[in-house]
Amino acid sequence: MKARSHLYRKESYYGYLFVLAPVVGYLLFTLYPLLYTLYGSFTDWDGLGQMTFIGLDNFKDIVADELFYKASFNTIFMMIGIPIEITLALLLAMGLNRKMFGTTTFRVIYYVPVISSLAAVSILWQWAYNGDYGLVNQFLALFGFEGPNWLTDKYTVKPALILMMIWKNIGYSMLLYLAALQSVPKDYYEAAALDGANSWKIFWNITFPMVKPVTFFIVVTKMIGGAQIFTEVNIMTPTGGPEYSSATVVFYVWKKAFENLQMGYASGMAMLLGLFIFIITLVQFRLNERSSKDME
Amino acid sequence: MKKSLLAAMAATLVIGGVVAGCSSNSPTDGSSEAGQGGTKQISFMFRGGPEEQKAYEATVKKFEADHPDVKVKIITTTGDQYATKLKAAITGKSVPDVFYFEPGDLRAYVNAGVLKDISEYVKDVDFDNLWKRGVDIYRYDGNNVGQGSIYGLPKDVGPFALGYNKDMFTAAGIPLPDKEKPYTWDEFIKVNQQLVKDTNGDGKIDQYGTGFNVNWALQAFVWSNGADWLDATNTKVTIDDPKFAEALQYFADMQNVHKITPSIEDAATLDTYQRWMKGELAFFPVGPWDLATYETLPFDYDLIPYPAGSTGKSATFLGSLGIGVSSSSKNPEEAAELVTYLTASPEGMQQLVDAKVQIPNLIDMAEKWAADTTTKPANKAEFLRIVEDYGKPIPNTLTYNSEWYQLFFTDIQPVLDGKLTAADYVKAEQPKMQKLLDKAIEQEAKSKK
Numbered sequence: 233m234k235a236r237s238h239l240y241r242k243e244s245y246y247g248y249l250f251v252l253a254p255v256v257g258y259l260l261f262t263l264y265p266l267l268y269t270l271y272g273s274f275t276d277w278d279g280l281g282q283m284t285f286i287g288l289d290n291f292k293d294i295v296a297d298e299l300f301y302k303a304s305f306n307t308i309f310m311m312i313g314i315p316i317e318i319t320l321a322l323l324l325a326m327g328l329n330r331k332m333f334g335t336t337t338f339r340v341i342y343y344v345p346v347i348s349s350l351a352a353v354s355i356l357w358q359w360a361y362n363g364d365y366g367l368v369n370q371f372l373a374l375f376g377f378e379g380p381n382w383l384t385d386k387y388t389v390k391p392a393l394i395l396m397m398i399w400k401n402i403g404y405s406m407l408l409y410l411a412a413l414q415s416v417p418k419d420y421y422e423a424a425a426l427d428g429a430n431s432w433k434i435f436w437n438i439t440f441p442m443v444k445p446v447t448f449f450i451v452v453t454k455m456i457g458g459a460q461i462f463t464e465v466n467i468m469t470p471t472g473g474p475e476y477s478s479a480t481v482v483f484y485v486w487k488k489a490f491e492n493l494q495m496g497y498a499s500g501m502a503m504l505l506g507l508f509i510f511i512i513t514l515v516q517f518r519l520n521e522r523s524s525k526d527m528e
Numbered sequence: 529m530k531k532s533l534l535a536a537m538a539a540t541l542v543i544g545g546v547v548a549g550c551s552s553n554s555p556t557d558g559s560s561e562a563g564q565g566g567t568k569q570i571s572f573m574f575r576g577g578p579e580e581q582k583a584y585e586a587t588v589k590k591f592e593a594d595h596p597d598v599k600v601k602i603i604t605t606t607g608d609q610y611a612t613k614l615k616a617a618i619t620g621k622s623v624p625d626v627f628y629f630e631p632g633d634l635r636a637y638v639n640a641g642v643l644k645d646i647s648e649y650v651k652d653v654d655f656d657n658l659w660k661r662g663v664d665i666y667r668y669d670g671n672n673v674g675q676g677s678i679y680g681l682p683k684d685v686g687p688f689a690l691g692y693n694k695d696m697f698t699a700a701g702i703p704l705p706d707k708e709k710p711y712t713w714d715e716f717i718k719v720n721q722q723l724v725k726d727t728n729g730d731g732k733i734d735q736y737g738t739g740f741n742v743n744w745a746l747q748a749f750v751w752s753n754g755a756d757w758l759d760a761t762n763t764k765v766t767i768d769d770p771k772f773a774e775a776l777q778y779f780a781d782m783q784n785v786h787k788i789t790p791s792i793e794d795a796a797t798l799d800t801y802q803r804w805m806k807g808e809l810a811f812f813p814v815g816p817w818d819l820a821t822y823e824t825l826p827f828d829y830d831l832i833p834y835p836a837g838s839t840g841k842s843a844t845f846l847g848s849l850g851i852g853v854s855s856s857s858k859n860p861e862e863a864a865e866l867v868t869y870l871t872a873s874p875e876g877m878q879q880l881v882d883a884k885v886q887i888p889n890l891i892d893m894a895e896k897w898a899a900d901t902t903t904k905p906a907n908k909a910e911f912l913r914i915v916e917d918y919g920k921p922i923p924n925t926l927t928y929n930s931e932w933y934q935l936f937f938t939d940i941q942p943v944l945d946g947k948l949t950a951a952d953y954v955k956a957e958q959p960k961m962q963k964l965l966d967k968a969i970e971q972e973a974k975s976k977k
Contacts, residue, residue: 281640
């Protein structure tokens with residue numbers, strides 16, 4: 233490599249400086265805690281005092297822990313909301329992408345929950361789900377249905393949480409889809425229309441493939457986020473729901489770590505959760521790669 | 529490494545950050561100005577409702593005025609974030625000089641060297657004028673709680689009394705409950721049934737007898753029936769005692785059989801607390817921390833002893849929250865000074881009592897406070913009786929951790945719904961809880977090393 237100009241060096245110096253902040257932040261707040269957690273998971277540690285190395289004992293206990301399986305099942309179950317949310321978000325985005333009166337207003341309405349505080353939203357929905365005078369049951373009563381007590385019934389607590397999360401998050405996915413839809417070149421649609429393609433064919437052969445990168449992004453981020461549900465569960469069902477039916481893995485990790493003085497054990501569960509997230513993310517990248525190749 | 533593998537890893541680490549800790553909600557730090565030349569700065573972390581926070585902030589201001597060389601940096605959080613924040617501070621070795629702690633965590637904090645033994649700093653405190661039960665919760669000799677060195681003083685003691693809506697009794701023409709003689713269980717059901725009413729004639733019931741939250745009210749029924757969660761040594765779970773099952777069944781039957789509570793499935797506090805405040809419930813527990821809020825109740829209320837089971841004696845729990853000093857504090861003397869100011873000094877205590885967020889820790893002040901029957905509730909003496917006579921600590925504070933106790937309430941919904949009998953429940957649940965308790969005991973032994 234030849235000597236670079238002075239200007240170039242100066243520029244790259246500032247470049248590094250700008251990159252430094254996130255890199256240091258990452259090392260300090262992500263990588264260091266991650267390694268610390270990894271070490272903690274091999275120790276008997278109450279989160280206060282000494283860490284005693286105990287090898288794989290925590291993991292042996294975790295694989296025999298009934299509640300860990302329950303929490304894992306709940307976490308995965310609640311991911312049912314993801315495909316529902318994505319489908320609805322795409323449909324909404326397509327609806328709002330047309331030139332119609334009031335679309336801006338609707339976009340705002342759908343996006344408002346996204347920017348609201350999750351804690352506030354959770355408290356609001358806790359009231360809405362109240363069995364006696366909650367909004368949800370009052371609404372159902374208009375049609376003559378007597379709604380259950382959503383959050384204290386082990387069969388309805390998960391659907392109730394899923395519904396709330398869809399409501400909270402749909403605006404975000406919708407906005408991403410909206411941006412993707414608007415970048416699809418209009419001539420594709422015109423050409424297809426000339427060839428006489430019906431709207432289903434147009435959707436399936438043009439719209440859907442064109443927004444695929446966005447779909448991929450949403451699926452990956454949603455699944456990572458979905459594996460880490462905590463705040464809404466902690467606020468709406470502070471004891472983990474009837475018979476632990478709404479406890480998620482992160483909720484259980486938090487209970488163990490901060491309430492029951494088992495930081496080592498909790499670190500072990502966090503590592504397993506991290507591994508799980510890594511695997512599902514990897515699988516999705518692989519699938520995406522394969523289907524991209526198919527298209528070429 | 530393949531590209532997809534790398535990308536997936538980056539995505540997981542960056543978006544996930546799962547193991548780095550899940551909290552994205554940072555509690556608000558209300559901080560005061562930093563100390564200037566010659567002054568010593570101590571930090572004080574606490575929690576509480578809005579009324580309590582205001583009262584404590586004002587009292588700390590007064591402390592600063594009385595101690596010009598000390599500046600206090602206040603750190604507050606909401607109740608549900610406090611435990612997380614405190615434990616994170618301990619792990620990160622930046623413990624505030626003065627902080628609240630749960631009595632249940634006393635042993636863990638002492639064994640791990642987090643709490644400072646403040647015995648030598650509190651010598652001037654007149655312990656004869658402080659509730660002995662309240663102070664003993666914070667004594668620990670390395671083996672038993674209740675004796676030995678002092679590791680904190682009670683912020684307050686929380687007698688969880690039973691209140692009743694006086695106006696409702698008057699309107700229904702029912703004689704007022706006797707504050708000296710508790711109802712028997714049968715009498716309690718009967719008087720409740722008389723009070724369940726459709727007051728506006730729309731065919732729907734809108735006035736109920738009661739609605740207890742199982743987490744906080746079941747103890748009163750279990751204990752007054754002569755049963756308990758633990759044996760005397762705190763090493764055996766005793767919920768399979770028939771007396772225990774009887775009390776739990778009675779509790780569940782209030783909803784399912786006698787129909788004296790708002791709805792069959794519902795035991796969440798939110799509803800019954802609000803119903804009580806709207807004047808739709810005849811009986812509801814009253815804690816001292818509620819007194820300021822209850823000032824505005826649209827009806828007259830008073831305190832009575834809880835209905836008594838087979839022992840014939842009323843029972844309830846006496847909660848407490850400690851204020852301790854960090855063993856890493858650079859100014860332990862000033863820190864302990866703040867602790868005694870907030871818990872045991874007439875100046876500090878008067879201010880907190882006037883704010884109506886607690887009962888006085890000082891016995892002489894408490895007696896004067898209770899004797900004033902012109903303020904609500906008139907029978908404040910019931911609070912003091914609980915503190916001096918029949919209040920007991922919640923079982924989860926007696927063990928190293930409370931996982932075993934939490935399990936009891938996690939699984940209890942089917943009993944409350946009437947889908948499982950109490951007898952079957954306690955039989956199935958006892959071994960599971962015992963296993964967790966054994967683990968906690970084992971953990972405690974290890975922590976002493």
